[in-house]
Structure formats: structure tokens, C-alpha cells
Amino acid sequence: MNTSSFARFGRFALAAIAAISLASCGINSVPTAEEAAKAQWGNVETALQRRSDIIPNLVETVKAAVGAENTILTNVVEARARATSINITTDDLSNPEEFKKFQDAQNQLTQALGQLRTVVENYPELQSSARFADLMVSIEEANNLISTERVRYNEAARDYNTEIRTFPSTIAANVIYGSEPMAYFEADEAARENPNVDFGAMADTAPTAANDNAPAAAAPAAATN
Numbered sequence: 204m205n206t207s208s209f210a211r212f213g214r215f216a217l218a219a220i221a222a223i224s225l226a227s228c229g230i231n232s233v234p235t236a237e238e239a240a241k242a243q244w245g246n247v248e249t250a251l252q253r254r255s256d257i258i259p260n261l262v263e264t265v266k267a268a269v270g271a272e273n274t275i276l277t278n279v280v281e282a283r284a285r286a287t288s289i290n291i292t293t294d295d296l297s298n299p300e301e302f303k304k305f306q307d308a309q310n311q312l313t314q315a316l317g318q319l320r321t322v323v324e325n326y327p328e329l330q331s332s333a334r335f336a337d338l339m340v341s342i343e344e345a346n347n348l349i350s351t352e353r354v355r356y357n358e359a360a361r362d363y364n365t366e367i368r369t370f371p372s373t374i375a376a377n378v379i380y381g382s383e384p385m386a387y388f389e390a391d392e393a394a395r396e397n398p399n400v401d402f403g404a405m406a407d408t409a410p411t412a413a414n415d416n417a418p419a420a421a422a423p424a425a426a427t428n
Contacts, residue, residue, distance in 0.1 A: 229372025233380055236366040240359040240385055241293045247352045251286075251309060254345035258283050258316075261338040265322060268329045275318050282308075282315040296360070297383035309349075310391045316342060353388045360385040 258279065265276055286308040295301040320339075323329050364384045367376035376382035 229366065229375035230379070232372055233363075233366055233376050233382060236359075236363040237380075237382070240296070240356065240363045243352070243356045243359040244293060244296060247349070247356050250345065250349040250352045254312075254342065254349060255283060255287055257338060257341050257345060261319075261335075261342065264332065264335050264338060265319070265329065268326045268332070268335075269322060273322065275315070275322055279312075279315045279319055282312040286312040296385045299386045302386035306388060306391075313346065313391075316346075357387050360387055 262276060262280060265273070269276065271277075289305050289308045291298075291301050291305045295305075323335075329335050366372050367380075367382040367384065
């Protein structure tokens, strides 16, 4: 091997070693994990938008049966307005306070939609409305999709957060990229619970229906001396 060939080989070897060293320090893995998490966040936003787009038609359908002054209906409209007014960018994914505001607004909308189910009990025409039933199914499907995409986002964010905290990737994360951990969606137990509905007053005022299958009331016991 002549001197020129040896020099070229040496440069190639150094370049290869440098590339391996950079890769092992997170030069590639950190942005790859970050972009995966951001892409999954886009899926969350799409699912939330899908639900938001259904709500106006649902509200108009309910209005036709119960009127615009229903408190629960008003809560849904206001909750949707709040949820759509809070927009966060992918840069805000590393801002826990902004992320929490966004999550709280979405959770409030979920709760308001859950309370809307109680309206059906008082309006039989809604129960028999195929359009209302279809819209509620669409809302349920949208909620399920949102839940799924949130879980996937949390997984992608966890992978990214782990990457930027793990040696040697943490070198590139801190020295080159200035990476910050991404926030997670947290479980909101109140949003998962079904709204409490008190049918006690209805039971007190409703006439008792005859039931031939019900057991006969026991006769009073005979008095004993």
C-alpha cells in the first residue's frame, strides 16, 4: 500500500469511527425519538378534532328535543369552546403547565358529554331518535380513539424521555439539542366515571306498575296473646 492509499484509508477509518461515536452519543437517536413522539401527538390532535367536529351536530339534534336552555346542553357547548380555545404546539409538549391546561380542558369536555347521556332519560323522543343514537355512537368511538392515541403518545414520549436521560444519548440531548422531557397525559378518574343520576324523585312520583309475576305481599301475622 503506497502512502496515498494509506492516507485515504486512514481518513476513511477516522470518518467511520467518528460516525459510530456520534451515533452512540445520541446524535441520531435523540431526534428520531423526538420526531416519533411529535408524530404521535399529531394523531392525538386528529382524534380530538374528530370528536370536536361531531359535537355541533349532536348539540343541534338535542336542541330539537329539549330546547336551547337545557343546562347540560349549555355545559357541552361551553366546554367545547374552552377545549378548542386552548391550542398547544409540539414545543409545548415540554411545558407541563401548558400541557395540563390543555388536558384539563379536554377532560372537562369529556365529562360534559358524559352528563349529556342523562338528558335521554327525560326525553323519550331522543331515545327513539336514530340520528341521536348514531351521533352518540360516533362520540363513543371518538372517545375510544382519543384514549388509544393518548396511550400511544405516552409510550412515545416515554421512549423519548428515556433516550435523553440515558448515557450516552444524554450527551447529545444536553450539549447539542438542549432537549427537555415531554409531558404525559395523566389519568383523570372523574372523566372516566359515569355521571351520578338520582332517580329517587322520579320513583317517588311515578305510579307503581302492576306486576303479575311479583310475589304476593305477606299477610299480617296473627296477633298472639
